[in-house]
Amino acid sequence: MDDRTGLRIVPDTARPPVNRYGNRPTMKDVAARAGVGLKTVSRVVNGEPGVTPDTERRVQEAIDALGFRRNDSARVLRKGRTASIGLVLEDLADPFYGPLSRAVEEVARSHGALLINGSSAEDPDREQELVLALCARRVDGLVVIPAGDDHRYLEPELRAGVATVFVDRPAGRIDADVVLSDSFGGARDGVAHLIAHGHRRVGFIGDMPRIHTAAERLRGYRAAMEQAGIPVEDSWMSLGVTDPERVRRAAEEMLSGPDPVTAIFAGNNRVTVTVVRVLARHSRPVALVGFDDFELADLLRPGVTVVAQDAAALGRTAADRLFRQLDGTLLAPERVQLPTRLITRGSGELPPAV
Amino acid sequence: MDDRTGLRIVPDTARPPVNRYGNRPTMKDVAARAGVGLKTVSRVVNGEPGVTPDTERRVQEAIDALGFRRNDSARVLRKGRTASIGLVLEDLADPFYGPLSRAVEEVARSHGALLINGSSAEDPDREQELVLALCARRVDGLVVIPAGDDHRYLEPELRAGVATVFVDRPAGRIDADVVLSDSFGGARDGVAHLIAHGHRRVGFIGDMPRIHTAAERLRGYRAAMEQAGIPVEDSWMSLGVTDPERVRRAAEEMLSGPDPVTAIFAGNNRVTVTVVRVLARHSRPVALVGFDDFELADLLRPGVTVVAQDAAALGRTAADRLFRQLDGTLLAPERVQLPTRLITRGSGELPPAV
Numbered sequence: 241m242d243d244r245t246g247l248r249i250v251p252d253t254a255r256p257p258v259n260r261y262g263n264r265p266t267m268k269d270v271a272a273r274a275g276v277g278l279k280t281v282s283r284v285v286n287g288e289p290g291v292t293p294d295t296e297r298r299v300q301e302a303i304d305a306l307g308f309r310r311n312d313s314a315r316v317l318r319k320g321r322t323a324s325i326g327l328v329l330e331d332l333a334d335p336f337y338g339p340l341s342r343a344v345e346e347v348a349r350s351h352g353a354l355l356i357n358g359s360s361a362e363d364p365d366r367e368q369e370l371v372l373a374l375c376a377r378r379v380d381g382l383v384v385i386p387a388g389d390d391h392r393y394l395e396p397e398l399r400a401g402v403a404t405v406f407v408d409r410p411a412g413r414i415d416a417d418v419v420l421s422d423s424f425g426g427a428r429d430g431v432a433h434l435i436a437h438g439h440r441r442v443g444f445i446g447d448m449p450r451i452h453t454a455a456e457r458l459r460g461y462r463a464a465m466e467q468a469g470i471p472v473e474d475s476w477m478s479l480g481v482t483d484p485e486r487v488r489r490a491a492e493e494m495l496s497g498p499d500p501v502t503a504i505f506a507g508n509n510r511v512t513v514t515v516v517r518v519l520a521r522h523s524r525p526v527a528l529v530g531f532d533d534f535e536l537a538d539l540l541r542p543g544v545t546v547v548a549q550d551a552a553a554l555g556r557t558a559a560d561r562l563f564r565q566l567d568g569t570l571l572a573p574e575r576v577q578l579p580t581r582l583i584t585r586g587s588g589e590l591p592p593a594v
Numbered sequence: 595m596d597d598r599t600g601l602r603i604v605p606d607t608a609r610p611p612v613n614r615y616g617n618r619p620t621m622k623d624v625a626a627r628a629g630v631g632l633k634t635v636s637r638v639v640n641g642e643p644g645v646t647p648d649t650e651r652r653v654q655e656a657i658d659a660l661g662f663r664r665n666d667s668a669r670v671l672r673k674g675r676t677a678s679i680g681l682v683l684e685d686l687a688d689p690f691y692g693p694l695s696r697a698v699e700e701v702a703r704s705h706g707a708l709l710i711n712g713s714s715a716e717d718p719d720r721e722q723e724l725v726l727a728l729c730a731r732r733v734d735g736l737v738v739i740p741a742g743d744d745h746r747y748l749e750p751e752l753r754a755g756v757a758t759v760f761v762d763r764p765a766g767r768i769d770a771d772v773v774l775s776d777s778f779g780g781a782r783d784g785v786a787h788l789i790a791h792g793h794r795r796v797g798f799i800g801d802m803p804r805i806h807t808a809a810e811r812l813r814g815y816r817a818a819m820e821q822a823g824i825p826v827e828d829s830w831m832s833l834g835v836t837d838p839e840r841v842r843r844a845a846e847e848m849l850s851g852p853d854p855v856t857a858i859f860a861g862n863n864r865v866t867v868t869v870v871r872v873l874a875r876h877s878r879p880v881a882l883v884g885f886d887d888f889e890l891a892d893l894l895r896p897g898v899t900v901v902a903q904d905a906a907a908l909g910r911t912a913a914d915r916l917f918r919q920l921d922g923t924l925l926a927p928e929r930v931q932l933p934t935r936l937i938t939r940g941s942g943e944l945p946p947a948v
Contacts, residue, residue: 265750307750309730324731332699333692335889341686345713354727356710359699373708376663377678377731396619396661513890520893535689536867536890539874 265306274302325381325562326374327357328367330408336509336532336551337385340407343555344383351563353380362451364388375402381562383407383555389450391416403565407558409452410575417565418575419558421549423453423531426580427460428467430529430547431505433582435468438591439503439527443476443494445487445515446507454479457507457531476501482510484517491518495526502592503527509534516540524593529582538585545588548581619660628656679735679916680728681711682721684762690863690886690905691739694761697909698737705917707734716805718742729756735916737761737909743804745770757919761912763806764929771919772929773912775903777807777885780934781814782821784883784901785859787936789822792945793857793881797830797848799841799869800861808833811861811885830855836864838871845872849880856946857881863888870894878947883936892939899942902935 271281276295283291284299285308291299302308327344329337341357348355356379360367367387371394374382381403384391389412398404398414405417434442444461447454458479465472475497478490491514494501504519504526506512512530519526530537533548557576564570621635628635630649637645638653639662645653656662681698683691695711702709710733714721721741725748728736735757743766752758752768759771788796798815801808812833819826829851832844845868848855858873858880860866866884873880884891887902911930918924 307753309726309750309754332695335689335692338687338689338692342713345686354724354731355712358709359696370708372663377708396663399661400663516890516893534889536870536888536894539870539894540890541895 265308267308269306270299270302270308273306274298323352324354324356324377324379325383325403325559326371326377326379327355328370328374328382328384328386329357329359330362330385330387332357332359334510335534339552340385340555343552344559347556347559347563360385360387362387364390368393372397380566381405383558383562384411385409386411388412389452403562405558405562405565407554415573417558417561417570417573419554419561419578420575421453421554421578422580423456424460424463426547426549426582427457427505427507427531428464429460429580429582430531430545430588431461431464432467433545433584433588434503434505434527434529435464435470437503437527437589440468440470441476441499441501441503441592442470443491443501443504444478444507445490445494445504445511446477446479447482447511449479454507461505479507482508482514484514487511487514488518491515495522501526503529503590506530508532512544512546516544525590526593527588527590529588531580533583540587542587542590543585545582545584545586548583550578550581553578619662621662623660624653624656624662627660628652677706678708678710678731678733679737679757679913680725680731680733681709682724682728682736682738682740683711683713684716684739684741686711686713688864689888693906694739694909697906698913701910701913701917707917714739714741716741716802718744722747726751734920735759737912737916738765739763740765742766743806757916759912759916759919761908769927771912771915771924771927773908773915773932774929775807775908775932776934777810778814778817780901780903780936781811781859781861781885782818783814783934783936784885784899784942785815785818786821787899787938787942788857788859788881788883789818789824791857791881791943794822794824795830795853795855795857795946796824797845797855797858798832798861799844799848799858799865800831800833801836801865803833808861815859833861836862836868838868841865841868842872845869849876855880857883857944860884862886866898866900870898879944880947881942881944883942885934887937894941896941896944897939899936899938899940902937904932904935907932 267278267281271278276299280291280295281299284296325348327341345355356374358370360370364387371382371384375397384406385408386406391411391414394404394414405419407419410418431442444458446458449455462472476494480486491504504515506515506528509530509532515528519528529545529547531547533546537544537546561570621632625632625635630653634645634649635653638650679702681695685691699709710728712724714724718741725736725738729751738760739762740760745765745768748758748768759773761773764772785796798812800812803809816826830848834840845858858869860869860882863884863886869882873882883899883901885901887900891898891900915924
């Protein structure tokens with residue numbers, strides 16, 4: 241028993257464990273076929289010196305003939321570093337995370353590391369389960385888009401040297417590197433844009449308020465309204481899950497009754513596409529600004545004005561910081577905030593319908 | 595040296611390897627703190643019987659206090675199975691793969707397995723590198739959307755018992771489970787739909803012809819044209835990378851000159867969204883049918899008629915088959931083909947402009 245790893249050691253004389261599909265060829269098989277000793281095979285496999293070219297060729301031929309592959313699980317135990325990083329997303333199918341994932345993967349690849357990822361489906365328990373499963377596989381580092389707001393469960397991993405960067409949303413109750421878009425400022429500017437086009441009755445539809453970005457964007461909405469001296473009515477704000485049915489009902493409620501809103505600020509791209517569908521069937525034109533850009537926003541009629549964040553830059557910045565942690569060139573945890581950009585396309589410039 | 599794994603064994607008396615960030619607590623640390631023997635800690639960690647409730651509590655308290663975590667790399671070596679599967683995609687940022695990935699992940703999760711994924715960026719060398727890296731981590735199985743067309747490099751892994759299912763595109767030069775959409779039939783029906791609306795000069799813009807789906811969809815286009823007795827001119831077909839610039843030029847060429855096409859069949863969603871952009875600026879209405887559905891296709895004016903494939907069903911079917919291979923309930927490799935569905939929304943029903 242190796243007490244560091246909990247590995248039960250099988251002596252050479254014991255029968256090796258058999259999996260149900262057969263056995264992989266072993267170094268012993270390679271040694272027998274090449275007519276050399278085990279140590280020689282080990283040297284060739286691990287690229288160590290002390291083997292003649294002729295012997296190396298014989299070993300390589302035996303490796304190719306048998307299909308022998310080194311087991312990197314063993315290397316992980318021996319060397320500490322695994323050359324892999326984990327990425328925990330909220331939802332693999334949300335298009336916002338596509339460019340972010342690709343950017344993280346490109347940075348990982350430029351460092352010779354494999355990217356391992358999975359999604360939490362916005363469930364804090366699942367996030368923790370996934371993060372700890374990745375740590376159990378001994379990834380060198382983690383980029384996390386958190387679903388939960390208490391990350392103290394990560395403290396032993398951080399002490400053990402797992403590099404960690406949170407992205408899109410901050411870590412909760414631990415001191416960690418964080419890369420965010422300016423959700424507050426972006427939402428404030430987007431709502432101010434609607435107000436500048438004559439709107440006073442502006443609705444806000446966002447994600448669940450426990451999600452940091454949703455709360456920040458709501459705060460930006462309130463700040464813009466307050467700055468314009470407009471008292472916000474409760475019926476103008478709707479926060480909750482972003483499934484189309486909930487968002488559709490929220491939008492329809494704001495747009496009905498004696499004093500309907502004349503403009504809507506949508507808190508993320510999932511909300512925006514549903515609001516676009518509702519407005520397409522609505523009798524009066526309603527102004528719309530959405531947080532997050534999305535494909536084809538410019539081809540809708542009217543084009544959809546958005547507060548764009550740079551998803552690829554978020555991923556790239558987070559991954560760069562992760563590898564700087566691993567290199568030892570990044571010392572204290574920081575909060576990096578990336579700016580957003582208002583892109584006007586028509587929907588946010590509609591005047592209030594009378 | 596354990597010859598099965600190539601693991602160099604560190605005796606208990608040796609100094610354990612130190613990584614640059616500190617050391618993880620060991621079972622020995624847990625044993626010392628709980629005042630029990632190593633074997634007792636091992637029993638608690640591995641859920642084995644023979645420990646009194648009181649002792650188990652003491653060990654658990656020491657584990658919590660020290661932040662000890664079992665190293666699954668060691669379990670992989672000991673048990674053979676890793677409860678993880680790999681997914682090799684073509685592009686993390688292509689929205690077609692979002693629902694497919696999510697479906698694979700849901701099936702993996704229902705089997706208690708972790709999903710590890712990465713993308714090949716349509717590069718056969720990178721696909722092989724990634725697949726072998728995942729095998730070196732000893733995933734139990736692989737779902738592969740292949741970039742290459744020669745998968746003999748996988749033969750040693752298949753012999754060693756790695757379950758493998760190819761999805762979206764077939765394996766090359768090996769006998770493997772494959773789950774595909776009916777690219778040929780879907781494209782043939784989509785082109786026949788355009789012909790039924792009066793078009794004879796129908797263009798085809800697709801992906802690189804070495805990609806199986808692209809070749810099959812081109813074959814479907816040719817079949818529909820032949821069935822209608824329309825000789826296809828070379829200038830009506832353009833195959834190549836799907837980057838917007840190449841597709842834009844291809845579409846503009848087909849739409850110019852003395853005998854422009856009056857309809858376009860787009861070979862996948864990346865091509866379709868670029869063609870939609872070109873047509874939005876074009877002087878005459880041009881009919882369009884695209885392979886793959888995409889978000890907001892129904893909200894464009896006209897709505898975009900598509901040949902939809904069920905990306906989630908592809909992922910779910912592939913992952914189900916993978917776990918049936920692992921359970922031993924799936925015997926011979928098969929090719930499963932899922933149907934496509936024509937969704938009419940307006941763009942494919944436009945008559946030829948005169």
